Amino acid sequence: STYDVVIKNGIICTASDFYPADIGIIGEKIAAICDYIDPVHGGEIIDAEGGIVTPGGIDAHVHVDEPMKLLGDVADTMGEATRSAVAGGTTTIIAFASQDLSLTGPRALSQSVKNTIDMYSEQRLYCDYGLHLILARLEGTGTATKDILDQQLGNVYEDCGVSSLKVFMTYPGLQMSDYNLLNAMYASRKNGITTMIHAENGDIVRWMTESLEGQGLLEPYYHGVSRPTIVEGEATNRAVTLAQTMDNPILFVHVSSPEAINTIRRAQTAGLKVYAETCPQYALLSDQDTKCAHGDNFAGAKNVCSPPLRPEEVKQAIWRGMNNGSFTIVGSDHCAYLYSSKAKGKHNAFEKCDRGRFRYIPNGMPGVCTRLPLLFDAVMRNKLNSFMKFVEINCTNPAKVYGCYPQKGALLPGSSDADIVIWYPNDKEYAFKPKVITNDLLEHACDYTPFEGVEIKNWPRFTIARGKVVYKEGKLMHDNATGQYIRRKKTSLSYPNNEWPSEWRPIYTKCNSPVIQ
Ligand code: URP
Ligand code: ZN
Ligand code: ZN
Ligand code: ZN
Secondary structure (H helix, E strand, C coil), rough: CCCEEEEEEEEEEECCCCEEEEEEEEEEEEEEEECCHHHHEEEEECCCCCCEEEECCEEECCCCCCCCCCCCCCCCHHCCCCCCHHHHCCEEEEEECCCCCCCCCCCHHHHHHHHHHHHHCCCCCCCEEEEEECCCCCCCCCCCCCHHHHHHHHHHHHHHCCCCEEEECCCCEEECHHHHHHHHHHHHHHHHCEEEEECHHHHHHHHHHHHHHHHCCCCHHHHHHCCCCHHHHHHHHHHHHHHHHHHHCCCCCCCCCHHHHHHHHHHHHHCEEEEEECCHHHHHCCCCHHHCCCCCCHHHHHHHCCCCCCHHHHHHHHHHHCCCCCEEECCCEEEECCCCCCCCCCCCCHHCCCCCCHHHHCCCCCCCCCCCHHHHHHHHCCCCCCCHHHHHHHHHHHHCCCCCCCCCCCCCCCCCCCCCEEEEECCCCCCCCCCCHHHHHHHCCCCCCCCCCCCCCCEEEEECCCCCEEEEEEECHHCCCCEEEEEEECCCCCCCCCCCCCCCCCCCCCCCCCCCC
Protein backbone atom coordinates (compact mmCIF):
# COMPACT_ATOMS: atom_id res chain seq x y z
CA SER A 1 0.00 0.00 0.00
CA THR A 2 1.00 3.60 -0.57
CA TYR A 3 0.72 4.62 3.07
CA ASP A 4 1.61 2.76 6.23
CA VAL A 5 -1.19 4.49 8.11
CA VAL A 6 -4.18 6.49 6.90
CA ILE A 7 -6.22 8.64 9.27
CA LYS A 8 -9.69 9.07 7.86
CA ASN A 9 -12.73 11.21 8.61
CA GLY A 10 -11.04 13.71 10.88
CA ILE A 11 -11.15 17.49 11.03
CA ILE A 12 -7.60 18.73 10.58
CA CYS A 13 -6.74 21.58 12.89
CA THR A 14 -3.44 23.41 12.68
CA ALA A 15 -2.37 26.88 13.83
CA SER A 16 -3.78 28.28 10.58
CA ASP A 17 -6.46 25.92 9.27
CA PHE A 18 -9.53 23.95 10.30
CA TYR A 19 -10.95 21.64 7.63
CA PRO A 20 -11.96 18.03 7.03
CA ALA A 21 -9.29 15.86 5.37
CA ASP A 22 -7.51 12.51 5.47
CA ILE A 23 -3.84 12.04 6.39
CA GLY A 24 -1.44 9.55 4.84
CA ILE A 25 1.63 8.51 6.87
CA ILE A 26 4.72 6.81 5.47
CA GLY A 27 7.18 5.59 8.06
CA GLU A 28 7.76 8.36 10.60
CA LYS A 29 6.54 11.20 8.38
CA ILE A 30 3.34 12.80 7.24
CA ALA A 31 3.25 12.07 3.51
CA ALA A 32 -0.06 13.48 2.35
CA ILE A 33 -3.11 15.42 3.42
CA CYS A 34 -6.00 15.14 0.97
CA ASP A 35 -9.76 15.58 0.82
CA TYR A 36 -10.04 11.86 0.44
CA ILE A 37 -7.60 8.97 0.60
CA ASP A 38 -9.01 5.66 -0.57
CA PRO A 39 -8.62 3.14 2.28
CA VAL A 40 -7.14 0.62 -0.17
CA HIS A 41 -3.97 2.76 -0.11
CA GLY A 42 -3.48 2.40 3.63
CA GLY A 43 -1.85 -0.44 5.54
CA GLU A 44 -3.49 0.50 8.82
CA ILE A 45 -6.65 2.64 8.79
CA ILE A 46 -7.52 4.80 11.77
CA ASP A 47 -11.06 6.15 11.66
CA ALA A 48 -11.14 9.51 13.42
CA GLU A 49 -14.96 9.38 13.23
CA GLY A 50 -15.36 13.15 12.97
CA GLY A 51 -12.92 14.02 15.76
CA ILE A 52 -10.47 16.90 15.60
CA VAL A 53 -6.94 15.96 14.48
CA THR A 54 -4.10 18.20 15.68
CA PRO A 55 -0.32 18.11 15.68
CA GLY A 56 1.04 16.47 18.83
CA GLY A 57 1.66 18.90 21.63
CA ILE A 58 5.10 20.26 22.42
CA ASP A 59 5.64 20.84 26.09
CA ALA A 60 8.80 22.90 26.22
CA HIS A 61 8.85 23.14 30.01
CA VAL A 62 9.14 19.82 31.82
CA HIS A 63 11.36 18.90 34.77
CA VAL A 64 12.44 15.28 35.12
CA ASP A 65 15.09 13.43 37.08
CA GLU A 66 18.50 14.50 35.80
CA PRO A 67 22.11 13.78 36.77
CA MET A 68 22.54 17.06 38.65
CA LYS A 69 19.29 16.71 40.63
CA LEU A 70 19.12 20.48 40.67
CA LEU A 71 15.49 20.38 41.79
CA GLY A 72 15.88 17.51 44.22
CA ASP A 73 13.90 14.28 44.11
CA VAL A 74 11.44 14.90 41.32
CA ALA A 75 9.04 12.00 40.81
CA ASP A 76 9.41 11.30 37.10
CA THR A 77 12.21 9.81 35.09
CA MET A 78 12.39 10.94 31.47
CA GLY A 79 10.66 7.68 30.57
CA GLU A 80 7.80 8.36 32.97
CA ALA A 81 7.44 11.95 31.84
CA THR A 82 7.21 10.93 28.17
CA ARG A 83 4.66 8.25 29.13
CA SER A 84 2.53 10.85 30.89
CA ALA A 85 3.04 13.26 27.98
CA VAL A 86 1.62 10.94 25.32
CA ALA A 87 -1.31 10.01 27.60
CA GLY A 88 -2.29 13.69 27.28
CA GLY A 89 -1.48 14.17 23.59
CA THR A 90 1.99 15.65 23.93
CA THR A 91 4.55 14.12 21.56
CA THR A 92 7.64 16.21 22.28
CA ILE A 93 8.87 17.47 25.60
CA ILE A 94 11.79 19.76 26.22
CA ALA A 95 13.36 19.19 29.63
CA PHE A 96 16.45 20.62 31.27
CA ALA A 97 20.08 19.65 31.47
CA SER A 98 21.79 21.40 34.35
CA GLN A 99 25.31 22.61 34.34
CA ASP A 100 27.61 20.14 36.11
CA LEU A 101 29.69 22.40 38.33
CA SER A 102 32.42 19.79 38.67
CA LEU A 103 33.29 20.02 34.97
CA THR A 104 35.65 22.61 33.52
CA GLY A 105 36.99 23.61 30.13
CA PRO A 106 35.33 24.88 26.96
CA ARG A 107 33.17 21.77 26.66
CA ALA A 108 32.02 21.63 30.31
CA LEU A 109 28.47 22.67 29.45
CA SER A 110 28.38 20.46 26.40
CA GLN A 111 29.53 17.52 28.54
CA SER A 112 26.79 18.31 31.09
CA VAL A 113 24.21 17.93 28.34
CA LYS A 114 25.82 14.77 26.95
CA ASN A 115 25.77 13.13 30.38
CA THR A 116 22.08 13.93 30.66
CA ILE A 117 21.34 12.41 27.25
CA ASP A 118 23.32 9.31 28.24
CA MET A 119 21.20 8.88 31.34
CA TYR A 120 17.97 8.99 29.30
CA SER A 121 19.26 6.69 26.58
CA GLU A 122 18.69 3.78 28.97
CA GLN A 123 15.01 4.55 29.48
CA ARG A 124 11.99 3.56 27.44
CA LEU A 125 10.79 6.81 25.89
CA TYR A 126 7.24 7.19 24.61
CA CYS A 127 7.96 10.34 22.64
CA ASP A 128 10.85 12.53 21.53
CA TYR A 129 12.54 14.96 23.83
CA GLY A 130 14.95 17.87 23.66
CA LEU A 131 16.92 19.68 26.33
CA HIS A 132 17.40 23.26 27.42
CA LEU A 133 20.57 24.13 29.27
CA ILE A 134 20.33 25.47 32.82
CA LEU A 135 23.15 27.79 33.65
CA ALA A 136 23.55 27.47 37.40
CA ARG A 137 26.64 29.57 37.93
CA LEU A 138 29.13 31.60 35.96
CA GLU A 139 31.93 32.12 38.42
CA GLY A 140 34.69 29.65 39.15
CA THR A 141 33.63 27.05 36.64
CA GLY A 142 35.56 27.99 33.58
CA THR A 143 32.69 30.19 32.46
CA ALA A 144 33.91 33.27 34.28
CA THR A 145 34.61 35.38 31.29
CA LYS A 146 32.30 36.48 28.56
CA ASP A 147 34.39 34.85 25.90
CA ILE A 148 34.51 31.45 27.54
CA LEU A 149 30.75 31.39 28.01
CA ASP A 150 30.38 32.40 24.38
CA GLN A 151 32.56 29.48 23.35
CA GLN A 152 30.70 27.10 25.66
CA LEU A 153 27.30 27.97 24.26
CA GLY A 154 28.64 27.58 20.75
CA ASN A 155 29.89 24.12 21.67
CA VAL A 156 26.61 23.13 23.32
CA TYR A 157 24.83 24.03 20.11
CA GLU A 158 27.32 22.30 17.82
CA ASP A 159 27.72 19.17 19.95
CA CYS A 160 24.18 18.67 21.24
CA GLY A 161 21.74 20.78 19.22
CA VAL A 162 20.75 22.77 22.29
CA SER A 163 19.58 26.24 21.28
CA SER A 164 18.11 27.54 24.52
CA LEU A 165 19.33 28.49 27.95
CA LYS A 166 17.45 29.10 31.20
CA VAL A 167 18.66 31.61 33.76
CA PHE A 168 17.19 32.48 37.14
CA MET A 169 16.62 35.78 38.92
CA THR A 170 15.63 33.97 42.13
CA TYR A 171 16.29 30.77 44.16
CA PRO A 172 19.24 30.57 46.55
CA GLY A 173 22.20 29.15 44.65
CA LEU A 174 20.77 29.94 41.22
CA GLN A 175 19.94 33.64 41.40
CA MET A 176 22.04 35.63 38.94
CA SER A 177 23.24 39.16 39.39
CA ASP A 178 22.31 41.66 36.69
CA TYR A 179 25.96 41.58 35.64
CA ASN A 180 25.83 37.84 35.03
CA LEU A 181 22.45 38.07 33.35
CA LEU A 182 24.12 40.47 30.93
CA ASN A 183 26.94 37.97 30.41
CA ALA A 184 24.45 35.17 29.73
CA MET A 185 22.46 37.37 27.36
CA TYR A 186 25.57 38.54 25.57
CA ALA A 187 26.76 35.00 24.92
CA SER A 188 23.24 33.92 23.97
CA ARG A 189 22.84 36.72 21.49
CA LYS A 190 26.17 36.01 19.92
CA ASN A 191 25.28 32.35 19.40
CA GLY A 192 21.62 32.82 18.49
CA ILE A 193 20.57 31.01 21.66
CA THR A 194 17.09 31.71 23.08
CA THR A 195 17.42 33.01 26.64
CA MET A 196 14.67 31.76 28.93
CA ILE A 197 14.18 33.81 32.06
CA HIS A 198 12.73 32.90 35.43
CA ALA A 199 11.78 36.38 36.53
CA GLU A 200 11.24 36.88 40.24
CA ASN A 201 13.21 39.28 42.40
CA GLY A 202 15.03 36.83 44.70
CA ASP A 203 16.03 39.52 47.17
CA ILE A 204 12.44 40.60 47.76
CA VAL A 205 11.45 36.93 48.17
CA ARG A 206 14.18 36.42 50.72
CA TRP A 207 13.24 39.54 52.65
CA MET A 208 9.54 38.73 52.71
CA THR A 209 10.18 35.10 53.65
CA GLU A 210 12.23 36.15 56.66
CA SER A 211 9.54 38.61 57.69
CA LEU A 212 6.74 36.03 57.41
CA GLU A 213 8.76 33.46 59.32
CA GLY A 214 9.42 36.04 62.03
CA GLN A 215 5.65 36.38 62.45
CA GLY A 216 5.16 32.63 62.57
CA LEU A 217 3.34 32.58 59.24
CA LEU A 218 4.72 29.29 57.96
CA GLU A 219 1.90 27.43 56.18
CA PRO A 220 2.05 26.62 52.45
CA TYR A 221 -0.24 29.56 51.61
CA TYR A 222 2.45 32.01 52.75
CA HIS A 223 4.79 30.83 50.03
CA GLY A 224 2.59 32.85 47.69
CA VAL A 225 2.48 35.78 50.09
CA SER A 226 6.29 35.82 50.08
CA ARG A 227 6.37 36.51 46.35
CA PRO A 228 3.41 38.62 45.21
CA THR A 229 2.85 39.66 41.59
CA ILE A 230 4.99 42.81 41.82
CA VAL A 231 8.00 40.62 42.64
CA GLU A 232 7.63 39.02 39.22
CA GLY A 233 6.74 42.38 37.68
CA GLU A 234 9.94 44.01 38.88
CA ALA A 235 12.18 41.22 37.65
CA THR A 236 10.38 41.12 34.30
CA ASN A 237 10.86 44.81 33.79
CA ARG A 238 14.53 44.57 34.74
CA ALA A 239 15.14 41.64 32.43
CA VAL A 240 13.51 43.50 29.54
CA THR A 241 15.90 46.38 30.16
CA LEU A 242 18.91 44.07 30.30
CA ALA A 243 17.80 42.30 27.13
CA GLN A 244 17.29 45.63 25.39
CA THR A 245 20.80 46.63 26.40
CA MET A 246 22.18 43.45 24.84
CA ASP A 247 19.72 43.55 21.91
CA ASN A 248 18.96 39.94 22.79
CA PRO A 249 15.63 38.16 22.21
CA ILE A 250 14.29 36.68 25.45
CA LEU A 251 11.48 34.43 26.57
CA PHE A 252 9.88 34.70 29.99
CA VAL A 253 8.89 31.30 31.31
CA HIS A 254 5.90 30.54 33.59
CA VAL A 255 4.51 34.09 33.55
CA SER A 256 1.77 34.56 36.12
CA SER A 257 1.66 38.23 37.06
CA PRO A 258 -0.46 41.04 35.54
CA GLU A 259 2.41 43.50 36.06
CA ALA A 260 4.70 41.13 34.16
CA ILE A 261 2.16 40.69 31.35
CA ASN A 262 1.79 44.46 31.01
CA THR A 263 5.55 44.89 30.84
CA ILE A 264 5.83 42.15 28.23
CA ARG A 265 2.99 43.63 26.19
CA ARG A 266 4.58 47.07 26.30
CA ALA A 267 7.95 45.67 25.24
CA GLN A 268 6.34 43.78 22.36
CA THR A 269 4.49 46.91 21.26
CA ALA A 270 7.81 48.77 21.27
CA GLY A 271 9.19 46.15 18.89
CA LEU A 272 11.47 44.35 21.31
CA LYS A 273 11.91 40.63 20.78
CA VAL A 274 10.19 39.54 23.95
CA TYR A 275 8.28 36.25 24.14
CA ALA A 276 6.43 34.69 27.02
CA GLU A 277 5.15 31.37 28.27
CA THR A 278 2.33 30.82 30.71
CA CYS A 279 1.03 27.59 32.25
CA PRO A 280 -2.47 26.11 32.67
CA GLN A 281 -2.25 26.30 36.46
CA TYR A 282 -2.09 30.10 36.37
CA ALA A 283 -5.24 30.23 34.26
CA LEU A 284 -7.18 27.62 36.22
CA LEU A 285 -6.02 27.55 39.85
CA SER A 286 -5.60 30.26 42.46
CA ASP A 287 -3.83 31.00 45.74
CA GLN A 288 -6.87 29.50 47.50
CA ASP A 289 -5.67 26.13 46.24
CA THR A 290 -2.61 26.41 48.47
CA LYS A 291 -4.76 26.48 51.61
CA CYS A 292 -5.50 23.48 53.82
CA ALA A 293 -7.86 20.84 52.48
CA HIS A 294 -9.77 17.82 53.78
CA GLY A 295 -8.25 17.81 57.24
CA ASP A 296 -4.69 17.73 55.92
CA ASN A 297 -3.39 21.11 56.97
CA PHE A 298 -0.37 20.68 54.72
CA ALA A 299 -2.23 19.63 51.54
CA GLY A 300 -1.88 23.12 50.07
CA ALA A 301 1.81 22.33 49.68
CA LYS A 302 0.94 20.18 46.67
CA ASN A 303 0.15 23.37 44.79
CA VAL A 304 3.19 25.38 45.84
CA CYS A 305 5.15 26.55 42.83
CA SER A 306 7.21 29.52 41.75
CA PRO A 307 5.90 31.88 40.61
CA PRO A 308 3.01 31.00 42.92
CA LEU A 309 -0.68 30.57 42.13
CA ARG A 310 -2.24 34.01 42.09
CA PRO A 311 -5.42 35.61 43.44
CA GLU A 312 -8.59 34.58 41.59
CA GLU A 313 -8.90 37.81 39.60
CA VAL A 314 -5.55 37.25 37.87
CA LYS A 315 -6.89 34.29 35.88
CA GLN A 316 -8.72 36.44 33.36
CA ALA A 317 -5.52 38.36 32.59
CA ILE A 318 -3.84 35.03 31.81
CA TRP A 319 -6.60 33.99 29.39
CA ARG A 320 -6.54 37.44 27.79
CA GLY A 321 -2.77 37.15 27.33
CA MET A 322 -3.16 33.80 25.59
CA ASN A 323 -5.84 35.14 23.27
CA ASN A 324 -4.22 38.44 22.36
CA GLY A 325 -0.76 37.05 21.60
CA SER A 326 1.12 38.40 24.61
CA PHE A 327 1.79 34.76 25.43
CA THR A 328 3.69 33.04 22.66
CA ILE A 329 3.49 29.58 24.16
CA VAL A 330 1.98 27.49 26.93
CA GLY A 331 4.16 25.02 28.82
CA SER A 332 3.23 22.88 31.80
CA ASP A 333 6.24 23.51 34.05
CA HIS A 334 5.70 19.89 35.07
CA CYS A 335 7.82 19.46 38.18
CA ALA A 336 6.27 16.67 40.21
CA TYR A 337 7.17 15.52 43.70
CA LEU A 338 5.69 12.55 45.57
CA TYR A 339 3.38 13.88 48.26
CA SER A 340 2.71 10.82 50.34
CA SER A 341 3.30 7.50 48.67
CA LYS A 342 6.41 5.49 49.26
CA ALA A 343 6.88 4.30 45.72
CA LYS A 344 9.70 1.86 45.26
CA GLY A 345 13.02 3.53 44.68
CA LYS A 346 11.50 6.98 44.94
CA HIS A 347 12.20 9.56 47.57
CA ASN A 348 9.29 11.35 49.16
CA ALA A 349 10.42 14.92 48.66
CA PHE A 350 7.84 16.39 51.03
CA GLU A 351 9.32 14.52 53.98
CA LYS A 352 12.40 16.66 53.82
CA CYS A 353 10.49 19.83 54.51
CA ASP A 354 9.19 18.30 57.77
CA ARG A 355 5.74 19.61 56.80
CA GLY A 356 6.68 22.85 58.47
CA ARG A 357 8.03 26.06 57.02
CA PHE A 358 6.90 26.91 53.48
CA ARG A 359 10.47 27.81 52.60
CA TYR A 360 11.36 24.10 52.42
CA ILE A 361 8.41 22.88 50.35
CA PRO A 362 9.63 21.56 47.00
CA ASN A 363 8.37 23.93 44.29
CA GLY A 364 6.35 22.62 41.41
CA MET A 365 3.42 20.43 40.43
CA PRO A 366 2.67 17.81 37.79
CA GLY A 367 1.07 18.94 34.52
CA VAL A 368 2.66 17.41 31.42
CA CYS A 369 -0.38 15.19 30.83
CA THR A 370 -3.15 17.65 31.64
CA ARG A 371 -1.92 20.69 29.67
CA LEU A 372 -3.54 19.85 26.33
CA PRO A 373 -6.83 18.42 27.62
CA LEU A 374 -7.32 21.42 29.90
CA LEU A 375 -6.70 23.92 27.11
CA PHE A 376 -8.75 21.98 24.57
CA ASP A 377 -11.50 22.16 27.15
CA ALA A 378 -10.93 25.90 27.46
CA VAL A 379 -11.78 26.31 23.77
CA MET A 380 -15.01 24.41 24.32
CA ARG A 381 -15.79 26.70 27.24
CA ASN A 382 -15.00 29.87 25.27
CA LYS A 383 -12.03 30.85 27.40
CA LEU A 384 -9.57 30.28 24.60
CA ASN A 385 -10.63 31.79 21.29
CA SER A 386 -10.26 28.90 18.86
CA PHE A 387 -8.85 25.46 18.25
CA MET A 388 -6.32 27.09 15.91
CA LYS A 389 -5.16 29.25 18.82
CA PHE A 390 -4.94 26.09 20.90
CA VAL A 391 -2.60 24.52 18.33
CA GLU A 392 -0.62 27.73 17.88
CA ILE A 393 0.33 28.16 21.54
CA ASN A 394 0.65 24.48 22.48
CA CYS A 395 2.22 22.95 19.38
CA THR A 396 3.35 25.28 16.62
CA ASN A 397 4.86 28.24 18.46
CA PRO A 398 6.89 26.08 20.87
CA ALA A 399 8.41 24.33 17.84
CA LYS A 400 9.19 27.65 16.18
CA VAL A 401 10.62 29.41 19.19
CA TYR A 402 12.78 26.42 20.11
CA GLY A 403 14.00 25.54 16.63
CA CYS A 404 12.27 22.28 15.77
CA TYR A 405 9.67 23.54 13.30
CA PRO A 406 8.35 22.09 10.98
CA GLN A 407 9.68 18.70 12.02
CA LYS A 408 7.51 19.25 15.08
CA GLY A 409 4.44 21.36 15.75
CA ALA A 410 2.94 21.13 12.27
CA LEU A 411 1.24 18.75 9.85
CA LEU A 412 3.26 19.56 6.73
CA PRO A 413 3.42 16.67 4.26
CA GLY A 414 6.99 15.71 3.52
CA SER A 415 8.40 17.78 6.37
CA SER A 416 6.67 17.03 9.63
CA ASP A 417 7.08 13.95 11.78
CA ALA A 418 3.83 12.02 12.08
CA ASP A 419 3.21 13.30 15.61
CA ILE A 420 -0.56 13.54 15.76
CA VAL A 421 -3.40 13.65 18.25
CA ILE A 422 -6.86 12.44 17.34
CA TRP A 423 -9.47 13.80 19.73
CA TYR A 424 -12.88 12.30 20.42
CA PRO A 425 -15.81 13.50 18.34
CA ASN A 426 -17.65 15.79 20.74
CA ASP A 427 -21.11 14.38 20.30
CA LYS A 428 -20.44 10.64 20.58
CA GLU A 429 -20.07 8.35 23.56
CA TYR A 430 -17.29 5.78 23.83
CA ALA A 431 -16.43 3.04 26.27
CA PHE A 432 -13.41 5.10 27.28
CA LYS A 433 -13.93 8.87 27.18
CA PRO A 434 -12.99 10.43 30.50
CA LYS A 435 -15.23 13.15 31.90
CA VAL A 436 -13.19 14.09 34.93
CA ILE A 437 -9.47 14.14 35.59
CA THR A 438 -8.19 11.51 37.99
CA ASN A 439 -4.60 10.87 38.92
CA ASP A 440 -4.51 7.33 37.52
CA LEU A 441 -5.45 8.67 34.10
CA LEU A 442 -2.20 10.63 33.91
CA GLU A 443 0.40 7.82 33.75
CA HIS A 444 2.98 9.88 35.62
CA ALA A 445 4.94 8.75 38.68
CA CYS A 446 3.43 11.40 40.95
CA ASP A 447 0.77 10.51 43.50
CA TYR A 448 -1.51 13.50 42.93
CA THR A 449 -2.74 16.01 40.39
CA PRO A 450 -3.85 19.55 41.23
CA PHE A 451 -6.70 18.95 38.78
CA GLU A 452 -8.21 15.88 40.51
CA GLY A 453 -11.96 15.81 39.85
CA VAL A 454 -11.90 18.66 37.33
CA GLU A 455 -14.45 18.11 34.56
CA ILE A 456 -13.12 17.92 31.03
CA LYS A 457 -15.02 17.79 27.77
CA ASN A 458 -12.46 15.89 25.69
CA TRP A 459 -9.33 13.80 25.92
CA PRO A 460 -6.82 12.47 23.37
CA ARG A 461 -8.27 9.35 21.80
CA PHE A 462 -5.15 8.39 19.85
CA THR A 463 -1.65 9.79 20.26
CA ILE A 464 0.67 9.02 17.38
CA ALA A 465 4.41 9.59 17.71
CA ARG A 466 6.66 9.25 14.65
CA GLY A 467 3.92 7.35 12.86
CA LYS A 468 3.26 4.85 15.66
CA VAL A 469 0.21 4.79 17.93
CA VAL A 470 1.61 5.17 21.45
CA TYR A 471 -1.66 5.83 23.27
CA LYS A 472 -5.07 4.53 22.31
CA GLU A 473 -8.33 5.00 24.21
CA GLY A 474 -6.74 5.05 27.62
CA LYS A 475 -4.01 2.49 26.98
CA LEU A 476 -0.30 2.95 26.40
CA MET A 477 1.17 0.96 23.50
CA HIS A 478 4.47 0.09 25.13
CA ASP A 479 5.99 -1.65 22.12
CA ASN A 480 5.61 1.44 19.97
CA ALA A 481 7.59 3.62 22.37
CA THR A 482 10.58 4.68 20.33
CA GLY A 483 11.20 8.24 21.45
CA GLN A 484 14.58 9.80 20.80
CA TYR A 485 16.63 12.82 21.69
CA ILE A 486 16.13 15.58 19.15
CA ARG A 487 18.75 18.12 18.23
CA ARG A 488 17.22 21.49 17.68
CA LYS A 489 18.11 24.38 15.39
CA LYS A 490 18.05 28.02 16.28
CA THR A 491 14.72 29.76 16.72
CA SER A 492 12.74 30.48 13.59
CA LEU A 493 11.14 33.45 15.30
CA SER A 494 12.75 36.83 15.08
CA TYR A 495 16.38 37.83 15.19
CA PRO A 496 17.78 40.70 17.26
CA ASN A 497 16.88 44.23 16.19
CA ASN A 498 20.42 45.53 15.70
CA GLU A 499 19.54 48.46 17.88
CA TRP A 500 21.83 49.55 20.66
CA PRO A 501 20.98 51.99 23.43
CA SER A 502 24.25 53.93 23.09
CA GLU A 503 27.58 53.82 21.29
CA TRP A 504 28.30 50.84 23.45
CA ARG A 505 28.17 47.83 21.20
CA PRO A 506 29.94 44.48 21.44
CA ILE A 507 32.59 43.77 18.85
CA TYR A 508 31.70 40.41 17.39
CA THR A 509 34.29 38.16 15.87
CA LYS A 510 31.69 35.96 14.25
CA CYS A 511 28.18 36.27 12.92
CA ASN A 512 25.74 33.47 13.46
CA SER A 513 23.31 34.48 10.75
CA PRO A 514 23.35 36.66 7.66
CA VAL A 515 21.27 39.26 9.43
CA ILE A 516 22.77 39.24 12.92
CA GLN A 517 25.76 41.51 13.29
O1 URP B 1 7.88 25.86 41.02
C1 URP B 1 8.45 25.59 39.97
N1 URP B 1 8.18 26.30 38.90
N2 URP B 1 9.32 24.58 39.91
C2 URP B 1 10.09 24.24 38.79
C3 URP B 1 11.36 25.02 38.68
C4 URP B 1 11.19 26.28 37.90
O2 URP B 1 11.56 27.34 38.36
O3 URP B 1 10.69 26.25 36.77
ZN1 ZN C 1 11.50 28.64 36.75
ZN1 ZN D 1 10.16 25.06 35.50
ZN1 ZN E 1 13.10 10.90 53.14
